[in-house]
Amino acid sequence: MDLIRVKNVNKQYKNGVTAIYDLTLNIKKGSFVFVIGGSGSGKSTFIKMLYREEKPTSGEIIVGGINVAKLRNSKVYKLRRKLGIVFQDYRLLPKLTVYENVAFTMESIGATKAETRKKVLKALELVGLKAKIHNYPDQLSGGEQQRVAIARAIVNEPRILLCDEPTGNLDPDRSMEIVKVLEEINKTCGTTIIMATHDKEIVNKMQKEIVLLKDGRLIKHLEKGGYEE
Amino acid sequence: MKFFRMLRRSIRDAFKSVFRNFSLSLASISCITITLIIVAISIIVTFNVQSFTREMEKDLTIVVFLDNDTTEEEVNNIRERLENMTNVESLTYQSKSAIKEEMSKESDVFNEVMSTWDDEDNPLKDTFQVKVKDVEKISDTAKKIGRIDKVSTVRYGEGMVDNLISAFEAAQKISYGMVIALILVTVFLIINTIKLTIFSRKREISIMRLVGASNFTIKTPFIVEGMVLGLFGSIIPILIICFGYIALYNHFDGYLYSRMITLIEPEPFIYMVSGIVLVIGIIVGMIGSASAVRKYLKI
Ligand SMILES: Nc1ncnc2c1ncn2[C@@H]1O[C@H](COP(=O)(O)OP(=O)(O)O)[C@@H](O)[C@H]1O
Ligand SMILES: [Mg+2]
Numbered sequence: 001m002d003l004i005r006v007k008n009v010n011k012q013y014k015n016g017v018t019a020i021y022d023l024t025l026n027i028k029k030g031s032f033v034f035v036i037g038g039s040g041s042g043k044s045t046f047i048k049m050l051y052r053e054e055k056p057t058s059g060e061i062i063v064g065g066i067n068v069a070k071l072r073n074s075k076v077y078k079l080r081r082k083l084g085i086v087f088q089d090y091r092l093l094p095k096l097t098v099y100e101n102v103a104f105t106m107e108s109i110g111a112t113k114a115e116t117r118k119k120v121l122k123a124l125e126l127v128g129l130k131a132k133i134h135n136y137p138d139q140l141s142g143g144e145q146q147r148v149a150i151a152r153a154i155v156n157e158p159r160i161l162l163c164d165e166p167t168g169n170l171d172p173d174r175s176m177e178i179v180k181v182l183e184e185i186n187k188t189c190g191t192t193i194i195m196a197t198h199d200k201e202i203v204n205k206m207q208k209e210i211v212l213l214k215d216g217r218l219i220k221h222l223e224k225g226g227y228e229e
Numbered sequence: 230m231k232f233f234r235m236l237r238r239s240i241r242d243a244f245k246s247v248f249r250n251f252s253l254s255l256a257s258i259s260c261i262t263i264t265l266i267i268v269a270i271s272i273i274v275t276f277n278v279q280s281f282t283r284e285m286e287k288d289l290t291i292v293v294f295l296d297n298d299t300t301e302e303e304v305n306n307i308r309e310r311l312e313n314m315t316n317v318e319s320l321t322y323q324s325k326s327a328i329k330e331e332m333s334k335e336s337d338v339f340n341e342v343m344s345t346w347d348d349e350d351n352p353l354k355d356t357f358q359v360k361v362k363d364v365e366k367i368s369d370t371a372k373k374i375g376r377i378d379k380v381s382t383v384r385y386g387e388g389m390v391d392n393l394i395s396a397f398e399a400a401q402k403i404s405y406g407m408v409i410a411l412i413l414v415t416v417f418l419i420i421n422t423i424k425l426t427i428f429s430r431k432r433e434i435s436i437m438r439l440v441g442a443s444n445f446t447i448k449t450p451f452i453v454e455g456m457v458l459g460l461f462g463s464i465i466p467i468l469i470i471c472f473g474y475i476a477l478y479n480h481f482d483g484y485l486y487s488r489m490i491t492l493i494e495p496e497p498f499i500y501m502v503s504g505i506v507l508v509i510g511i512i513v514g515m516i517g518s519a520s521a522v523r524k525y526l527k528i
Contacts, residue, residue: 051439073444073528080441091436107238108442110231152440 002026003159003192004050009059011045011216019045021216023059027194027209029159032186034203035196036227037213043196046213047164050194051083052076064159081109084153084161084191088168090145092137092152098124099133102151109156123151126188127181143174147181154185161185163195167202175202203227235446243453246426247461253425254458257418261462261513264411265506269470271404272502278397280493285393286364291371292384293357299379304355310377311357316370318360325353354381412513415462419455419517420524427451427525438528448522455518456511463510467503474499 004027011020019042027033035043048054049061052068061068064082071079092101102123106116124130127147137145146166153161163182167175179195179202186193197203203210204226212220212228220228247254293311295304304322311320323331329351333340346352359374361367371383427434437447475495 076438077441077443080439083441085439091432091439093433093436104436105440108437108440108446110235110446112234156441 003029003031003064004194005060005062007060009049009056009061011042011049011054012057019216020049020056023218025211025218025221027192029192030186030190031209032183032193032206033195033209033211034206035194035211035213036198036203037219038198040215041213042216043198043213044164045216047162047194047196050160050162051085052079081156082159084150084156084158086146086149086153086161086163086166088165090137090142090149092145092148094137097134097136098129098140098148101137101148102155105152105155111156119155119157120151123155124148126154126185127151141174142170143177146170146174146178150178150181150185154189154191157189158191160192160194163193163197165197166195167197167199172201175199176205179206200227235449239446239449239453240457242450243457246430246450246454247457250422250426250429253422254461257415257422257458257514257517258462260411260415260418261459261510262465264408264415264513265463265466265510266469267404267411268408268509269466269502269506271401271408272505273470273474274397274404275401276498276502277493278393281491282394282397284491289361289364289367291359291361291367291374292382293359293374294354294381294383295356296379296381297354299355303379307377307379308357311359311374314370314373316361316363316366318362320357320359322355322357324355325351328353328356415513416517416520419458419514420521422458423451423455423518423521424525426454427521434526434528444528447528448526451522451526452515452518455514455516455521457514458517459510459512459514460507462514463507466506466510470502470506471499474502 006023006025009020009023010018012018023046035046037043045054049056050063050068052071056069059069063079066079066082068079093104096104099120102120103116106119111119121130121133124133127150129144129147129151132140132144137148140148146169150161150166161182166182167178170178182193182195183206185191207224207226210220210222210225210227211218212222293307295307299307308320308322311317326348329343329346333343359370361370374380375383434447478492478495481492
């Protein structure tokens, strides 16, 4: 059974721009997928529809059994608890320590202190930041901040991790480190990973499943491949 | 369990937020304080007025004087008619000789004068004293009684209670108006306070939403914050109620001006008023924060 099913999805923004045209694709549990394409090709729009930040104008999106297009605002949190989400700009809370930033997820869903502690330490271990739990975000490098953001996204053990240009602000070496962390999560936890990127080098090196978008249309969906235009 | 954990967290966050934006919170708290002081004073006055008008009303009696030539049969007829009136609670009959005797006992002067009267000379009148069920209809009832044959004059504490009640009713209306106006201002201030808290925590809210916090979890701390403002705002009014009313009560020894106007005993009265004031404060705070959340926390 496919974890994510997208069927005949169109997305037109209020200003009239159509960002996605008739998109149909399925993603299997445990995959590692690169969503690639030039700037403005609709990668972010696709990701946003998966976590119900944007609603499709038409079509059907099923994520982990949840009909996302029909999901009511008050129920969105149920979807979000099955997902982890990572952005280019990290989106950490500057007044909280590394530990507190990661614990923020657990507190937001009402976990106990003990459970929070256990899972936060495990997540920070996984991203290799256990030594810096008491630091504040501005005391960390960009790569480290992104790893905190990843820890925050996976701390509740979601089935899917969505990443929108997670390496966009990082140099090639740091970028590679981040992708290695994601691969580790994909392997050890079985988390399905969907990463939007336009970083050719990474995509070519990793040779993972690719979804290629161009001007809002699906051009290619390969089990394994490098970056193509 | 989880619910209480979240609630505890909301309350903690709300207190933190109140102190973090203290200067802003202070404006709301002061406004609630002033409002609640006025509310408290009106409640105290209203309850006291109600209490002593009720006492006075209990003493209100219609005195029915019968004509001198009323026969015993006619007296019985009148008694029957009075008893059948819907607003009559009870009545007692006193013949003029009985009244004479009673008055003679009361003072020697009366005794001296009255001892010379025989039944013929006795200028007093046979009377019925009527207690009514509904004091507000007392003048209607008195008028009705006045129309009965052989009944000469009807007396009751005409006007006095009516005037008192209408004076206090006017005062009450004014204080209601003031309280409502103040509550509106307070709610407006609370909305603004909570609005700024919401704006200052936009980032936090969006991340909470992202990582799967329910709407309830996101909204509750802000609603609780309004309630905390209300709670803080009711502290000074409650102190004023408790210490002020006891001081007032002791100063006047429980009476105002005359023995007719007695004050309500402080206990448990002050606890009740404090409770009301606290509840109003918290509810007003909640109304303010709930409307701010509805208006500015779009999730
Ligand atoms: N919120 C929005 N409102 C209107 N148009 C948007 C919005 N977001 C994106 N777009 C448009 O949709 C298209 C796809 O954008 P996006 O999904 O961000 O692409 P990518 O992430 O691949 O660069 C672009 O033409 C962009 O201008
Ligand atoms: Mg993008």
